[in-house]
Amino acid sequence: MSDPLPSDDTRLLLRDATLADERRVDVAVADGRIAAIADVGALTPADGASLNCLGGLLSPSFVEGHIHLDKTLLGLPLIPHRPGATVAARIQAEKDLLRTLPLSIEERGGRLIEQIVAFGTGAVRTHVDIDTEVGLSGLEAILRLKERFRTLIDMQIVAFPQSGILRDPGTADLLDAAVAAGANLVGGLDPAGIDGDVGGHLDAIFAIAERRSAGIDIHLHDPGALGAFTLRDIAARTQAAGLGGRVAVSHAYALGALDDATFDSTAAALARAGVAIMTNAPGTGPMPPVLRLRDAGVTVFAGSDNIRDAWWPYGDGDMLDRAAVIGYRQGFFSNDDLAHAFAMATALPAAVLGLPGYGLAVGAAADLVLLPCAGIAEAVLERPRARTVLKRGRVVAADGVLSGASAFGNSL
Amino acid sequence: MSDPLPSDDTRLLLRDATLADERRVDVAVADGRIAAIADVGALTPADGASLNCLGGLLSPSFVEGHIHLDKTLLGLPLIPHRPGATVAARIQAEKDLLRTLPLSIEERGGRLIEQIVAFGTGAVRTHVDIDTEVGLSGLEAILRLKERFRTLIDMQIVAFPQSGILRDPGTADLLDAAVAAGANLVGGLDPAGIDGDVGGHLDAIFAIAERRSAGIDIHLHDPGALGAFTLRDIAARTQAAGLGGRVAVSHAYALGALDDATFDSTAAALARAGVAIMTNAPGTGPMPPVLRLRDAGVTVFAGSDNIRDAWWPYGDGDMLDRAAVIGYRQGFFSNDDLAHAFAMATALPAAVLGLPGYGLAVGAAADLVLLPCAGIAEAVLERPRARTVLKRGRVVAADGVLSGASAFGNSL
Numbered sequence: 001m002s003d004p005l006p007s008d009d010t011r012l013l014l015r016d017a018t019l020a021d022e023r024r025v026d027v028a029v030a031d032g033r034i035a036a037i038a039d040v041g042a043l044t045p046a047d048g049a050s051l052n053c054l055g056g057l058l059s060p061s062f063v064e065g066h067i068h069l070d071k072t073l074l075g076l077p078l079i080p081h082r083p084g085a086t087v088a089a090r091i092q093a094e095k096d097l098l099r100t101l102p103l104s105i106e107e108r109g110g111r112l113i114e115q116i117v118a119f120g121t122g123a124v125r126t127h128v129d130i131d132t133e134v135g136l137s138g139l140e141a142i143l144r145l146k147e148r149f150r151t152l153i154d155m156q157i158v159a160f161p162q163s164g165i166l167r168d169p170g171t172a173d174l175l176d177a178a179v180a181a182g183a184n185l186v187g188g189l190d191p192a193g194i195d196g197d198v199g200g201h202l203d204a205i206f207a208i209a210e211r212r213s214a215g216i217d218i219h220l221h222d223p224g225a226l227g228a229f230t231l232r233d234i235a236a237r238t239q240a241a242g243l244g245g246r247v248a249v250s251h252a253y254a255l256g257a258l259d260d261a262t263f264d265s266t267a268a269a270l271a272r273a274g275v276a277i278m279t280n281a282p283g284t285g286p287m288p289p290v291l292r293l294r295d296a297g298v299t300v301f302a303g304s305d306n307i308r309d310a311w312w313p314y315g316d317g318d319m320l321d322r323a324a325v326i327g328y329r330q331g332f333f334s335n336d337d338l339a340h341a342f343a344m345a346t347a348l349p350a351a352v353l354g355l356p357g358y359g360l361a362v363g364a365a366a367d368l369v370l371l372p373c374a375g376i377a378e379a380v381l382e383r384p385r386a387r388t389v390l391k392r393g394r395v396v397a398a399d400g401v402l403s404g405a406s407a408f409g410n411s412l
Numbered sequence: 413m414s415d416p417l418p419s420d421d422t423r424l425l426l427r428d429a430t431l432a433d434e435r436r437v438d439v440a441v442a443d444g445r446i447a448a449i450a451d452v453g454a455l456t457p458a459d460g461a462s463l464n465c466l467g468g469l470l471s472p473s474f475v476e477g478h479i480h481l482d483k484t485l486l487g488l489p490l491i492p493h494r495p496g497a498t499v500a501a502r503i504q505a506e507k508d509l510l511r512t513l514p515l516s517i518e519e520r521g522g523r524l525i526e527q528i529v530a531f532g533t534g535a536v537r538t539h540v541d542i543d544t545e546v547g548l549s550g551l552e553a554i555l556r557l558k559e560r561f562r563t564l565i566d567m568q569i570v571a572f573p574q575s576g577i578l579r580d581p582g583t584a585d586l587l588d589a590a591v592a593a594g595a596n597l598v599g600g601l602d603p604a605g606i607d608g609d610v611g612g613h614l615d616a617i618f619a620i621a622e623r624r625s626a627g628i629d630i631h632l633h634d635p636g637a638l639g640a641f642t643l644r645d646i647a648a649r650t651q652a653a654g655l656g657g658r659v660a661v662s663h664a665y666a667l668g669a670l671d672d673a674t675f676d677s678t679a680a681a682l683a684r685a686g687v688a689i690m691t692n693a694p695g696t697g698p699m700p701p702v703l704r705l706r707d708a709g710v711t712v713f714a715g716s717d718n719i720r721d722a723w724w725p726y727g728d729g730d731m732l733d734r735a736a737v738i739g740y741r742q743g744f745f746s747n748d749d750l751a752h753a754f755a756m757a758t759a760l761p762a763a764v765l766g767l768p769g770y771g772l773a774v775g776a777a778a779d780l781v782l783l784p785c786a787g788i789a790e791a792v793l794e795r796p797r798a799r800t801v802l803k804r805g806r807v808v809a810a811d812g813v814l815s816g817a818s819a820f821g822n823s824l
Contacts, residue, residue, distance in 0.1 A: 078790050081745040283740035313745055313793055314736070324726070325740075328695035333493040333725055378490050381725055385797065 011048025012393055014368075016040050017058035019360060020339070020376055024055060029366040032392035037362060051388070051395070053370055057379055059342075060360050061122025061367040061389070062319035063349035066217075066250050066278045066303025068160075069109035069126045069145065070138045073308050076103060081313045087194070091163055094310040095133065105141035106148075112307060113145060116317040117152045118397040120369030120389045123355050124153055125217070125303070127160035127187055130178050132170045143182050152396055156353055158217045160187035165204050166195040172204040179212040188218035191233075192226050198233055206237050215246040217278070220254070223286075227254020228266045235266075235273035244274025248352055250303065252277050255293065256286025264296070271297030276352045280305040281326040290330050291340070301349040302326055302341075319345040320371075320383050327380055338377040366393035423460025424805055426780075428452050429470035431772060432751070432788055436467060441778040444804035449774060463800070463807070465782055469791055471754075472772050473534025473779040473801070474731035477761035478629075478662050478690045478715025480572075481521035481538040481557065482550045485720050488515060493725045499606070503575055506722040507545065517553035518560075524719060525557060528729040529564045530809040532781030532801045535767055536565055537629065537715070539572035539599055542590050544582045555594050564808055568765055570629045572599035577616050578607040584616040591624040600630035603645075604638050610645055618649050627658040629690070632666070635698075639666025640678045647678075647685035656686025660764055662715065664689050667705065668698025675701075676708070683709030688764045692717040693738040702742050703752070713761040714738055714753075731757040732783075735792050750789040778805035 014027040019037075026043045028036040036043055071094070073079055079097070084090030101108070116124065128138045139159065146155040159178035165171045165188070175186055186208045191201030209216050216238075222230055231249060238247045249270075255277065258266065270277070276299040279288050290300045302322050306312035320342075326332070327341040350358040357365040370388040373379040389397040396403055426439040431449075438455045440448040448455055483506070485491055491509070496502030513520070528536065540550045551571065558567040571590035577583045577600070587598055598620045603613030621628050628650075634642055643661060650659040661682075667689065670678065682689070688711040691700050702712045714734050718724035732754075738744070739753040762770040769777040782800040785791040801809040808815055 077786065078747075078793070080747045080789070083745065284743040308793070313750075313789070314740060316794070328726060328737075331696040333495065335490075335492045338725075374489065377492070377725070381490070381720070382728070 012366075012390075012395075013043060013045050013048065013050040014058065014370070015050055015052050016055055017053035017370065018055055018374065019058060022375060027058060027360075029390070029393040032366055033357070034360065034362050034364050034366050037360075054372075055374070057371045057373045057375060058360065059369050059371065059376075059379075060346055060350070060358055060364070061369050061391070062120045062345050063353060063355065063358075064116060064121045064124040064303060064317065064319055065301045065349035065352065066280065066305050067112070067116075067124055067126045067317065068128075068306055068309065069112055069124075069142055070105045070128045071098070071306060071309040071311070072108050072112045073101070073310070074115070075108050075111045076101065078313070079310075082310075090311065097310050105138060106145055109142065109145050110148070112317060113149050113153060114402055116319075117149075117389065117391075118387075118400045118402055119316075119318040119320070120387050120397075121317070121319055122153060122367035122369075122389075122391055123156070123350065123353060123358075125156040125158060125185075125349070125353055127158040127217070127219075128183070129162040130159045130171065130174050131161065131163040132168050132174065133163075135174060136178055136181055139178050139181060139183060152391055152402075154355065156185065157183045158185040158187040159183040160219070161189055164189060164194040166197055166200050172208070175204070176208045176212065179208060179214045183214070185209075185215040185217050186212075188216070190220060190222050191218075191230055193222045198230055202233060202237055206241055206243075209243060210241055215248075216243065217248045217250060219250050220252050223254050224257055225254075225262065227252065228258055228262050231255070231266050231275075232269045235269035235275050238273040238275050246354075247274070248276040248278055248301075250278040250305075251282075252279070252288050253282070253286050255288040263292070267293055267296035267298055276301060278303045279326065280322065281329040283329075287329060290326065290344070291337070294340070299348055299352060300344065301352050302344040303349070318383070320379060323380050324383050335375075335377040338380045341380050342376045367391055424778075424802075424807075425455060425457050425460065425462040426470065426782070427462055427464050428467055429465035429782065430467055430786065431470060434787060439470060441802070441805040444778055445769070446772065446774055446776050446778050449772075466784070467786070469783045469785045469787060470772065471781050471783065471788075471791075472758055472762070472770055472776070473781050473803070474532045474757050475761035475765060475767065475770075476528060476533045476536040476715060476729065476731055477713045477764065478692065478717050479524070479528075479536055479538050479729065480540075480718055480721065481524055481536075481554055482517045482540045483510070483718060483721040483723070484520050484524045485513070485722070486527065487520050487523045488513065490725070491722075494722075502723065509722050517550060518557055521554065521557050522560070524729060525561050525565060526814055528731075529561075529801065529803075530799075530812045530814055531728075531730040531732070532799050532809075533729070533731055534565060534779035534781075534801075534803055535568070535762070535765060535770075537568040537570060537597075537761070537765055539570040539629070539631075540595070541574040542571045542583065542586050543573065543575040544580050544586065545575075547586060548590055548593060551590050551593060551595060564803055564814075566767065568597065569595045570597040570599040571595040572631070573601055576601060576606040578609055578612050584620070587616070588620045588624065591620060591626045595626070597621075597627040597629050598624075600628070602632060602634050603630075603642055605634045610642050614645060614649055618653055621655060622653055627660075628655065629660045629662055631662050632664050635666050636669055637666075637674065639664065640670055640674050643667070643678050643687075644681045647681035647687050650685040650687050658766075659686070660688040660690055660713075662690040662717075663694075664691070664700050665694070665698050667700040675704070679705055679708035679710055688713060690715045691738065692734065693741040695741075699741060702738065702756070703749070706752070711760055711764060712756065713764050714756040715761070730795070732791060732795050736795050739792055747787075747789040750792045753792050754788045779803055
């Protein structure tokens with residue numbers, strides 16, 4: 001993310017687009033950035049192309065807050081889901097399955113990247129498994145994908161200890177090596193539930209983050225009071241390390257099932273420390289209460305999490321659909337609440353990921369998605385598939401099809 | 413439903429389709445019915461048309477188990493949702509809104525019918541508001557829609573007392589008149605929560621059903637033990653009246669939040685009486701546990717409920733999406749469970765509605781939907797929008813577009 005693309009000389013005039021505030025405007029794009037925003041008809045077309053937006057909604061690109069590019073089974077015939085009795089059994093079952101696949105991470109993950117780019121996602125935070133069996137091989141594949149698709153999508157990588165840290169000795173060193181090799185953040189997984197040692201698990205993560213100046217993004221499924229205890233420990237460590245704004249906790253189901261006093265103290269600790277929460281709006285069980293957390297000062301952003309993989313057969317990576325699912329699960333009915341769901345798939349993850357130049361303003365990166373809707377509420381409710389996607393001012397996808405890209409390539 | 417369409421002489425050979433059991437077959441259609449099913453290549457094309465299914469999944473049409481055609485705001489620009497403090501306030505707010513709309517029930521409901529036909533729905537149960545203010549006017553509009561769209565969709569109508577029965581004196585007589593005028597079932601609404609009199613409310617409904625030989629479909633949002641009490645009362649009355657198989661309860665959220673003993677006795681009573689449960693898989697709060705009810709012998713079927721109306725801004729009426737939402741909310745991961753979600757949008761509501769000749773078998777009505785999927789699990793997970801829809805053997809929609817239909821017409 002710290003390495004923006006070199007500008008190119010593409011010029012494009014987007015005519016008659018509707019902005020989030022319902023203003024109808026023309027937007028001029030030059031050198032990969034938004035050069036001007038003006039009333040419809042006020043801009044003189046340059047020598048570049050022009051696109052009639054027909055009053056459609058123009059938004060900054062979707063931002064995928066949590067995905068596992070290395071796990072997806074996309075590109076393969078459906079592999080029926082096999083339930084596992086315990087989390088440990090499911091971790092092992094996934095390892096066994098991934099070892100046997102006829103398609104590589106680059107093939108499967110590349111397919112998923114192409115799919116999410118076509119949906120309008122311009123930046124993604126992906127977690128990649130790091131353990132003593134696969135070592136850094138998954139990270140290396142993801143780094144190759146990041147390079148291969150750099151003209152289509154910005155990528156942030158979390159080194160994710162799917163098999164635990166203390167439970168799988170040697171993993172802490174691998175996480176450290178992963179960050180040295182190009183991962184942007186250190187991940188974690190259920191300090192109590194997986195490693196049985198909240199302090200030990202967090203010690204390892206925060207030590208690497210501080211040593212390498214990396215961010216942190218921890219998977220936390222541990223429920224109730226135990227999850228809340230862990231959240232407060234993460235908040236305290238974040239504050240002590242001065243890492244506010246660079247730490248996220250993914251899932252944090254616990255926040256959806258706390259008594260009021262515990263919720264309030266936990267939310268206050270997260271807000272004070274600058275720890276953000278990622279949710280994919282799970283269908284069963286509790287989830288973080290989005291507006292209550294927002295009102296307490298905690299940023300909650302959206303991610304797809306698993307997509308057609310050994311953990312979860314659902315999903316396609318459409319962040320507009322994710323916004324709608326969040327709204328449906330949280331009872332968002334008003335236009336304001338629907339707009340908040342949209343922000344959870346756009347501006348809020350952009351802020352958490354620290355994307356430079358994100359937004360719809362002069363000077364911002366021209367990473368845009370055009371939707372055939374009259375406004376943001378309609379977009380969330382209708383989730384239209386007909387979209388035009390721009391990256392750095394170039395049209396890279398329209399109506400679900402990448403412009404000039406081969407099935408697994410980046411021939412743009 | 414008791415009035416099947418006259419046959420026509422359309423002949424069509426559907427080549428190379430995949431059935432639910434994964435068999436690849438050719439399907440011959442004649443006179444609106446399935447005339448033959450055979451191995452690919454085994455049937456000699458008649459003088460009719462032929463359609464290459466390219467191995468896609470061929471299923472009986474979707475069946476919409478619960479919709480409100482008279483309430484939808486489709487066709488209008490988005491009207492922002494206005495929350496109401498109480499159910500009574502929301503009932504009044506809806507009445508006030510519907511009175512002012514520039515589009516009639518026929519225009520709005522007709523638009524929704526066209527939309528769901530294009531999604532592959534071949535039969536629908538719609539609830540229509542009956543109260544002392546609108547009288548039977550809504551029913552009359554719905555009866556006109558039923559006639560206008562009879563070549564595209566079969567329709568079953570529930571006379572629905574949205575404003576209560578006892579609470580709105582005169583409504584019982586109107587419900588009776590509605591059934592005499594063409595409604596197929598008597599509806600109800602929260603006997604305790606709305607009318608404050610479980611026995612009185614159910615007395616009125618069952619009296620009409622017995623007098624008119626009509627079915628029953630009751631909205632029940634009353635929670636917990638109160639909802640369970642009402643369900644057992646409905647079951648007892650159904651059994652006493654010999655109405656088993658003709659009574660449904662819609663929503664029945666209570667079933668999702670009962671202690672085991674109460675759940676078991678309530679489910680057993682419903683199973684014994686032949687009372688089915690409709691769910692739209694609400695996003696917040698409890699919902700009926702689908703597999704637990706199935707295992708207790710209770711049919712749970714799917715419906716969309718509100719679609720872009722004063723109650724609920726979400727929804728588009730796609731029953732395949734509904735199946736996926738049910739699976740997501742119920743934790744359906746295995747292919748068997750995903751197939752059950754699909755059945756909740758096809759065979760199970762067809763049985764509850766008592767559709768004659770439903771299914772994929774020789775002699776059945778050729779009401780079909782073709783999906784570009786290798787199987788049922790894929791269909792639920794991928795929810796493709798590219799579909800070919802047949803009604804009585806004729807292609808009536810493809811890829812979301814009705815064949816030859818005008819925006820609000822039935823010019824097929």
